[in-house]
Amino acid sequence: GGALSKEFRFNTNFIVYVPSTSDVGNKISKKELDKRVKEVEKFVANEFGGFSKTEVDGGYKSTTGKIIEEDIVQVSVFANNTDWKNNESKVVAKVKEWVNRWGQEAIGFEYEGDLYYIDDEGKFAKGGSTN
Numbered sequence: 001g002g003a004l005s006k007e008f009r010f011n012t013n014f015i016v017y018v019p020s021t022s023d024v025g026n027k028i029s030k031k032e033l034d035k036r037v038k039e040v041e042k043f044v045a046n047e048f049g050g051f052s053k054t055e056v057d058g059g060y061k062s063t064t065g066k067i068i069e070e071d072i073v074q075v076s077v078f079a080n081n082t083d084w085k086n087n088e089s090k091v092v093a094k095v096k097e098w099v100n101r102w103g104q105e106a107i108g109f110e111y112e113g114d115l116y117y118i119d120d121e122g123k124f125a126k127g128g129s130t131n
Contacts, residue, residue: 010078016040016057016095017108020071025062026103033073036102040075043094047087048079063105072108096120 021035028036037053044051048126058072079087092109097117099107106117 010080012079012081012084013076014079014084014091015074015076015110016044017110018073019102019104019107020073021068022103025066025068025070027070033071036098037073037075040098042059044075044077044091047078047090048083050077052076058108060108074110092118108120 018033018036020028022028032103041053053076054076057069057076058071059067059069061108079103095107097119098104099118103104104119106119109116109118
C-alpha cells in the first residue's frame with residue numbers, strides 16, 4: 001500500500017477491435033467506420049463509464065486463407081471487477097450482434113491481454129481458429 005492504495009482502482013481491461021471492412025475484406029467508408037466506433041463508444045460508456053480509442057493497421061487470415069489487411073480502431077475500457085462480472089454476457093452478446101450486422105467472420109476482443117475472436121456461433125477459440 002503506497003499512495004495509490006487509497007485511490008479508486010480499475011482492475012479489469014478489455015478492448016473491442018472495430019473493423020473497417022465488411023463481408024471479408026470489402027473496405028467500408030470512413031463515415032461508416034466512424035459510425036461503428038461511435039456505437040461501440042456509446043455502449044461501453046453507458047455500461048462502464050468511459051473508454052479510450054486508438055487507430056491501428058491490422059490484418060488477419062480469413063477462413064478462406066486470404067490475408068485481409070484493414071484499419072482497426074481499438075476501443076479500450078477499464079472497469080472494476082464487479083462491473084465486468086455484471087456485464088460480461090451483455091458485452092459478448094453485443095459483440096456478436098456487431099459481428100452479424102457488420103458482416104464479419106469474427107471481431108477481435110482482447111480481455112486482460114488475451115485475444116479472442118468472437119463470432120456468432122462460437123467456432124473460434126481464444127487466439128484463433130479451432131481447426
